Amino acid sequence: MTVEISDSRLANHIAEGCGDILKGIRSSGLLRGLALGDAGDVLAQEWISRVLDQHRPEDGFLSEEDTDDLTRLQKKRVWIVDPLDGTKEFSTGRQDWAVHIALVEDGKPVCAAVGLPDLGVTFKSSDVRAVTGPLSRRFVISRNRPPAVSKYIAEQMGYETKGIGSAGAKAMSVLLGDYDGYIHSGGQYEWDQAAPVGVAIAAGLWCSRLDGTEITFNNEDTFVPDLVICRPEIKDEVLAHAAAFAEANGNS
Structure with a gap:
């Protein structure tokens, strides 16, 4: 029996779990360059797909790393993800790569998470506020x-x-x-x-x-x-x- 989990918590957990997977693949040091990026894309995508199949089987799905069969167009709720945004940065050891997870309803994001795994932070629509104060210009x-x-x-x-x-x-x-x-x-x-x-x-x-x-x-x-x-x-x-x-x- 699958434990019920809210959409926002699911998005947040997927972003964090995906980041852990990607960091684990890279930290082994066994792959480099394009091979590292390709492995990260494939393995993170496979894990996300399995999680959503188990927890949100009725929702639509769109990902950079998966075939788009357009059945999502008939869905009110669609998960739009990029398991590894910034493959080049990830593969070359930079920190400015990210994990993108969003749930869209009727064309608008209703919950979202952006993970920056190398910085150890996940930004969550459920709990976020922009910095105010002087402009940086x-x-x-x-x-x-x-x-x-x-x-x-x-x-x-x-x-x-x-x-x-x-x-x-x-x-x-x-x-x-x-x-x-x-x-x-x-x-x-x-x-x-x-x-x-x-x-x-x-x-x-x-x-x-x-x-x-x-x-x-x-x-x-x-x-x-x-x-x-x-x-x-x-x-x-x-x-x-x-x-x-x-x-x-x-x-x-």
Whole structure:
């Protein structure tokens, strides 16, 4: 008989357990590089799938590491996960990789967890609050593909930019107050964004597309072109500069 567990506790436990699995695989020192990343992706995915099959067999499922059979589109409740966000960072010994677990109902995250295992912390939508106080006047952006729009907005606002690996690590750095916003363009997928957005919204941060529209999940096309997560007091200025950039570059 399966012990009943709430959605939020399940999300939190999956994120923490997945982090433990990934750290265990890496700490053995028996795999390196691509082989290490591949093993982490496969083993973490298999464990998550088995946990959800046992505890939430009626829910839909979407993961970077699993085949999308689109039956999720008929489900009200869908788990959207990335067992290892930042495979390159994980494989090369960096700390800026993450575990993403989110439950979405009718397109919106209702509970989410972002684990940063190397830092020993899991951010949970059930118990989270963003840092307030003075602005850092810094934006966090993609380390591997810094988008032109983020640099434009930073220049207009007199901000510095810093590149970090995982989308989850970037989003949580805003929550911690290290940066005032995370600006991304150039494309991601729903599993990159669902858990970070779910935690960020619960913490009181602003989350939207760069044109200000709400981000929804469990779409047939899982590609999401862009994202902004920022402190609410600067969101109007960020979105205004994003609109100006789009107009100047013929994307209006």
